[in-house]
Amino acid sequence: xxxxxxDGTHGSPFAPPPWIQxxxxxxxxxxxxxxxxxxxxRQFMKMAVDRPFVLEGGxxxxxxxxxxxxxxxxxxxxxxAVLVCHALTGDSHASGPAGDGHPTPGWWDDVVGPGRPIDxxxxxxxxxxxxxxxxxxxxxxxxxxxxxxxxxxxFPVVTMRDIVRTQARLADxxxxxxxxxxxxxxxxxxxxxxxxxxxxxxxxxxAAIATCTAASAQQIAWWSTGRRAIALDPKWRxxxxxxxxxxxxxxxxxxxxRMVSQVTFRSDDVFTDxxxxxxxxxxxxxxxxxxxxxxxxxxDYHGGKLARRFDxxxxxxxxxxxxxHDLSRGRGSMHAALARISAPVLSMGITSDILYPEYQQRELxxxxxxxxxxxxxxxxxxxxxxxxxxxDHQQVAAALVPFLESTxxx
Amino acid sequence: xxxxxxDGTHGSPFAPPPWIQxxxxxxxxxxxxxxxxxxxxRQFMKMAVDRPFVLEGGxxxxxxxxxxxxxxxxxxxxxxAVLVCHALTGDSHASGPAGDGHPTPGWWDDVVGPGRPIDxxxxxxxxxxxxxxxxxxxxxxxxxxxxxxxxxxxFPVVTMRDIVRTQARLADxxxxxxxxxxxxxxxxxxxxxxxxxxxxxxxxxxAAIATCTAASAQQIAWWSTGRRAIALDPKWRxxxxxxxxxxxxxxxxxxxxRMVSQVTFRSDDVFTDxxxxxxxxxxxxxxxxxxxxxxxxxxDYHGGKLARRFDxxxxxxxxxxxxxHDLSRGRGSMHAALARISAPVLSMGITSDILYPEYQQRELxxxxxxxxxxxxxxxxxxxxxxxxxxxDHQQVAAALVPFLESTxxx
Numbered sequence: 001x002x003x004x005x006x007d008g009t010h011g012s013p014f015a016p017p018p019w020i021q022x023x024x025x026x027x028x029x030x031x032x033x034x035x036x037x038x039x040x041x042r043q044f045m046k047m048a049v050d051r052p053f054v055l056e057g058g059x060x061x062x063x064x065x066x067x068x069x070x071x072x073x074x075x076x077x078x079x080x081a082v083l084v085c086h087a088l089t090g091d092s093h094a095s096g097p098a099g100d101g102h103p104t105p106g107w108w109d110d111v112v113g114p115g116r117p118i119d120x121x122x123x124x125x126x127x128x129x130x131x132x133x134x135x136x137x138x139x140x141x142x143x144x145x146x147x148x149x150x151x152x153x154x155f156p157v158v159t160m161r162d163i164v165r166t167q168a169r170l171a172d173x174x175x176x177x178x179x180x181x182x183x184x185x186x187x188x189x190x191x192x193x194x195x196x197x198x199x200x201x202x203x204x205x206x207a208a209i210a211t212c213t214a215a216s217a218q219q220i221a222w223w224s225t226g227r228r229a230i231a232l233d234p235k236w237r238x239x240x241x242x243x244x245x246x247x248x249x250x251x252x253x254x255x256x257x258r259m260v261s262q263v264t265f266r267s268d269d270v271f272t273d274x275x276x277x278x279x280x281x282x283x284x285x286x287x288x289x290x291x292x293x294x295x296x297x298x299x300d301y302h303g304g305k306l307a308r309r310f311d312x313x314x315x316x317x318x319x320x321x322x323x324x325h326d327l328s329r330g331r332g333s334m335h336a337a338l339a340r341i342s343a344p345v346l347s348m349g350i351t352s353d354i355l356y357p358e359y360q361q362r363e364l365x366x367x368x369x370x371x372x373x374x375x376x377x378x379x380x381x382x383x384x385x386x387x388x389x390x391x392d393h394q395q396v397a398a399a400l401v402p403f404l405e406s407t408x409x410x
Numbered sequence: 411x412x413x414x415x416x417d418g419t420h421g422s423p424f425a426p427p428p429w430i431q432x433x434x435x436x437x438x439x440x441x442x443x444x445x446x447x448x449x450x451x452r453q454f455m456k457m458a459v460d461r462p463f464v465l466e467g468g469x470x471x472x473x474x475x476x477x478x479x480x481x482x483x484x485x486x487x488x489x490x491a492v493l494v495c496h497a498l499t500g501d502s503h504a505s506g507p508a509g510d511g512h513p514t515p516g517w518w519d520d521v522v523g524p525g526r527p528i529d530x531x532x533x534x535x536x537x538x539x540x541x542x543x544x545x546x547x548x549x550x551x552x553x554x555x556x557x558x559x560x561x562x563x564x565f566p567v568v569t570m571r572d573i574v575r576t577q578a579r580l581a582d583x584x585x586x587x588x589x590x591x592x593x594x595x596x597x598x599x600x601x602x603x604x605x606x607x608x609x610x611x612x613x614x615x616x617a618a619i620a621t622c623t624a625a626s627a628q629q630i631a632w633w634s635t636g637r638r639a640i641a642l643d644p645k646w647r648x649x650x651x652x653x654x655x656x657x658x659x660x661x662x663x664x665x666x667x668r669m670v671s672q673v674t675f676r677s678d679d680v681f682t683d684x685x686x687x688x689x690x691x692x693x694x695x696x697x698x699x700x701x702x703x704x705x706x707x708x709x710d711y712h713g714g715k716l717a718r719r720f721d722x723x724x725x726x727x728x729x730x731x732x733x734x735h736d737l738s739r740g741r742g743s744m745h746a747a748l749a750r751i752s753a754p755v756l757s758m759g760i761t762s763d764i765l766y767p768e769y770q771q772r773e774l775x776x777x778x779x780x781x782x783x784x785x786x787x788x789x790x791x792x793x794x795x796x797x798x799x800x801x802d803h804q805q806v807a808a809a810l811v812p813f814l815e816s817t818x819x820x
Contacts, residue, residue, distance in 0.1 A: 057697030157697040217681035217705040221673045224706045228666050234644045256638050260670055263631045271627035277736060287467030287567040289730055295627040296634045320699055326687060
């Protein structure tokens with residue numbers, strides 16, 4: 001029986017057992033990759049330091065490092081480069097196995113690789129950790145210029161446009177003037193769309209999956225609850241937790257933020273099929289407050305897993321960046337913003353997505369067309385919810401492969 | 411500008427401003443009604459103390475008080491009694507104005523009252539605060555028998571069946587053998603269904619709105635995140651917060667639990683129409699972490715409001731009771747459970763409900779019919795999400811009034 005004090009650490013039937021708050025006495029205060037950690041497949045670009053990088057939200061950064069990975073070979077005229085943009089908790093490791101420096105296999109390993117839909121024998125694929133992230137690119141867990149301490153909560157608010165500008169600098173450094181394609185799902189799709197609007201001449205094709213032209217009120221509501229979960233954790237310490245002892249970081253708050261989002265990432269159907277009402281622990285004739293159903297064990301697992309590999313302040317920053325995502329901001333109107341896109345747009349939506357509902361991707365395609373562009377909508381028919389873009393790779397491939405091969409508009 | 415230390419209390423751009431955690435230095439540690447507080451319209455029934463009340467989950471309670479309200483007059487043959495069952499954060503005050511002892515107007519004031527759909531000039535209406543609640547019926551904030559301290563976290567886990575058994579005792583005490591109707595939405599609908607299964611001969615009609623025959627994995631997932639939010643709040647103190655100073659109760663955790671559920675109570679459409687991307691505070695050229703969009707202000711408002719009138723331990727107990735809701739438990743099968751219902755069933759579902767999706771109420775009607783009963787499904791076509799059962803009272807009335815008037819099967 002669970003939660004009834006069997007382990008002697010909690011005497012009341014209400015007191016949550018330790019797994020409720022996935023602390024581990026050995027868990028570092030942040031799951032960020034930090035200098036000195038194994039590099040894995042990471043490469044690094046240091047952006048020029050001649051003048052500060054001024055962010056859209058008004059903040060400034062004096063030095064920026066971008067961590068990225070590449071696969072395949074850039075051809076002589078640099079015409080085969082594909083930029084893959086990652087989602088909220090992704091990183092540069094889009095493809096490849098887990099290993100030193102990469103706690104998990106590539107987040108799109110079924111899609112990116114030799115002989116796979118984004119075939120690295122043909123395309124030169126680049127994936128960069130986003131600005132404000134925690135896997136090698138400058139973010140709250142990074143040291144300040146010329147000082148040992150982290151930015152922590154002083155890292156300025158970033159937007160998709162700031163992220164895309166760092167990616168454009170990376171493209172410059174790699175000698176890529178024009179991407180054959182920019183591809184991304186969820187937050188990655190927001191970046192792909194900003195690429196199309198900010199640098200129309202540098203994008204030959206744009207594939208945006210399960211994303212939106214501007215965050216809706218419901219999306220803001222979801223992400224804001226995650227931020228409040230982190231702020232509620234006393235171990236978050238207003239963002240100053242990097243010197244905390246192992247096990248004393250804001251893991252519980254970050255895990256709770258992830259649990260909420262994990263529900264929005266999947267669907268009612270898939271939860272019913274996978275978990276139903278099965279208990280983790282048999283009810284055994286007595287009901288206890290913290291007995292778990294299987295779905296709760298699943299959420300705890302995903303919450304704890306993210307706490308091991310992510311940084312709470314980056315979670316705050318990047319969810320805020322998604323809430324601030326609005327292609328129309330400062331551009332007159334959404335129509336005017338979308339009219340800047342010259343690349344053909346492949347917009348993909350997922351039938352069961354409750355976080356970025358399919359109608360948003362249909363609207364994206366319709367709005368690009370209405371603004372004079374070329375757009376095609378492709379439906380991913382899946383019960384897997386928002387995460388289908390990471391799971392149903394064959395359906396992603398069915399639209400993505402011919403789109404990458406297409407020669408129109410080049 | 412918000413969140414930038416303008417008030418001198420937080421120096422970092424990340425540090426959440428005070429409204430993020432809706433503490434108030436004058437807010438009692440629990441929002442529960444407690445003896446000595448104004449009675450309002452409450453009446454009380456003390457259940458017999460000759461032997462302990464053994465709960466389905468194995469716990470026992472020695473004394474139970476049930477707080478309830480009534481409207482109208484019971485007729486001579488006690489044939490005009492209607493039981494209204496409240497939802498998670500409701501209470502006995504289904505009808506009537508706010509006032510001493512009732513911080514808010516009746517939660518179904520548009521539906522219950524003289525000349526209203528459940529017409530108290532015709533029906534004798536009863537509404538009781540649920541067991542484990544916090545508005546007069548025994549719950550965690552209640553004193554233990556013969557002792558001054560509260561149950562707190564030692565209050566045992568309760569189920570819908572326990573709640574319904576206390577309501578049956580109340581019916582006995584009021585001289586009501588058979589309800590003309592038992593009516594409820596959401597958690598109230600779970601009680602109505604259990605009434606039909608547990609006491610078929612005592613229910614002449616059963617109306618269940620926006621509810622389910624058994625909690626789904628997704629519903630368990632949602633409620634479990636709320637419980638974890640409360641457990642994350644250090645001021646929850648493993649449930650021992652009743653002696654905390656004003657302002658020092660688990661308000662932030664309870665508020666966050668409410669914020670998450672508030673998103674599930676409404677819909678994407680209604681959030682877009684009502685809030686869109688409007689900011690509470692103009693962005694004013696500089697983006698800050700805790701600047702809020704209007705929808706965030708709305709969630710903060712609802713979170714803080716609940717913290718003022720509810721008890722965190724009751725929130726834990728009642729969400730757990732909803733997760734444990736399963737008409738089939740111990741009854742062989744869902745079919746066998748539903749076959750016990752002899753009352754005609756009116757099942758209502760809401761087109762935009764994302765928490766208790768409409769298919770569940772269609773299935774309820776179909777399953778009752780398949781089990782040999784009489785059931786009718788009525789659709790509430792509304793953008794208001796789950797809360798439509800509290801908002802779209804005319805659509806509720808359109809089905810409920812003729813159902814109450816019907817004479818079939820009596």
